[in-house]
Amino acid sequence: MSIDTATGKEAPADLSSERVKGIFSTIAKKYERFNAVSSFGAYRAWLAGMMRQAPIGEDANVLDIAGGTGDVTFATARAKRPRHIQCTDLVPEMLDVARAHYADGAAGEVPVDFEVVDAQDIPYPDASYDVVTMAYGIRNMPDRPRALAEMRRVLKPGGALVCLEFSTPPNYAWRALYHFYLKHLIPFWGGLITGDREGFVYLARSIKAFPDQQGLANLMEEAGFTNVTWKNYTGGIAAVHVARKPEER
């Protein structure tokens, strides 16, 4: 079943896919500046937390899903020096920015290839990656069970999915303050920095409509992952989930 990612209600997949393509192709060049300003720099700490939790060795082949302008790919390259990273995204304009960073040396010695890929239909063979990384991706996908099943399929047995996503602060007062910020200030900042206020109204709505930490863990388990754990950041505004594809018996 596909949903409208702004509301969580059942809807044709094209509605969300076309909207997300429109948003990210428009804001691609300003996306990084918006991230830095709107999170008060916290997204750097969340990315560092993701790297600390990611079980990536130097011999790993890594698939970055919804890689965007390459933040996770380049952080992985610097922190883990894996064998290879495949940086993928639905929107070519986002990958163009990532390619420019790569040309400037953002990955150091680590080889990176870039490809336009819809996570709900991954064009790679079964069991071909040691680790799948994904930051702020799954929330934008209208068929999340299918996307997670695809990620599981391309992982080797025992491989890990490492997912950074906005989540739900467990504390009521912190959650209320955060939801006020999301509803009223995020569209303001986003509009000011990128000129696309509507894109940031969508961002706020999609975060509120997204499952909480346990809900996302359930989706991962339903897609066949095991040993799902998560760690909250900034009081649960963001969370990093780590899930395993079961070993073959």
Ligand SMILES: C[S@@+](CC[C@H](N)C(=O)[O-])C[C@H]1O[C@@H](n2cnc3c(N)ncnc32)[C@H](O)[C@@H]1O
């Ligand atoms: C908020 S950005 C995150 C980019 C990057 N991971 C980061 O941490 O900065 C979300 C990205 O998800 C991508 N995306 C949305 N739906 C997707 C899908 N179905 N398959 C692959 N990428 C998708 C968008 O194009 C966008 O680049």
